Amino acid sequence: MFLSTYVSNCVSKNFKVLSYSYLFENILKDDNIWFSSDEIICPDCKKYEILSKRVDDLNENEQIEFNKSKEHIQNFTKQYKFYIKVKEAIANGQYSTDTILIVQDFSQIRVQKGDFYQDLILTYYYYENNEFKHQFKHFISNDKNDNFNVIHTWGKLLKTDDLLNKMKQIIIFSDGCIFSTLCLL
Numbered sequence: 001m002f003l004s005t006y007v008s009n010c011v012s013k014n015f016k017v018l019s020y021s022y023l024f025e026n027i028l029k030d031d032n033i034w035f036s037s038d039e040i041i042c043p044d045c046k047k048y049e050i051l052s053k054r055v056d057d058l059n060e061n062e063q064i065e066f067n068k069s070k071e072h073i074q075n076f077t078k079q080y081k082f083y084i085k086v087k088e089a090i091a092n093g094q095y096s097t098d099t100i101l102i103v104q105d106f107s108q109i110r111v112q113k114g115d116f117y118q119d120l121i122l123t124y125y126y127y128e129n130n131e132f133k134h135q136f137k138h139f140i141s142n143d144k145n146d147n148f149n150v151i152h153t154w155g156k157l158l159k160t161d162d163l164l165n166k167m168k169q170i171i172i173f174s175d176g177c178i179f180s181t182l183c184l185l
């Protein structure tokens with residue numbers, strides 16, 4: 001798949017097509033993908049993992065906590081299926097072109113030892129000119145866990161982003177914090 005895309009790109013631009021082995025052994029071999037080391041684990045998923053191991057031996061409070069975390073896992077599955085459904089419908093042009101799907105996520109960028117900066121990542125999925133398109137947007141804060149930056153970014157985007165201004169329906173997937181963000185705008 002990657003190779004055929006590469007070859008057709010080369011042909012369309014009149015570039016020399018490199019051989020498979022040359023491409024992988026000499027061009028791509030030094031590419032490194034870096035993963036963030038500070039993985040943030042969802043507290044509800046973690047709770048479910050711990051409590052589900054001793055389901056027959058829970059006290060009253062733990063039972064309540066267990067039920068809550070189980071519901072969280074079930075909701076996650078439901079929401080994930082809904083997300084895939086919406087994304088596929090947009091990808092296939094089944095929604096009108098004035099509907100956009102936005103996925104909000106966060107990462108941290110480590111600049112120097114101990115210095116973390118919040119990275120708010122928004123991915124836009126939309127359908128335009130008979131094509132499924134996506135855009136990644138990164139908004140880096142000069143702090144970590146910077147709610148003000150998230151609120152400000154959304155406020156500015158909703159007022160000034162040309163693509164969003166064309167949309168009649170914006171479907172947003174995020175963790176819980178998006179609701180407090182949008183309420184404050």
Ligand SMILES: [Zn+2]
Binds near residue numbers: 076
């Ligand atoms: Zn979770």
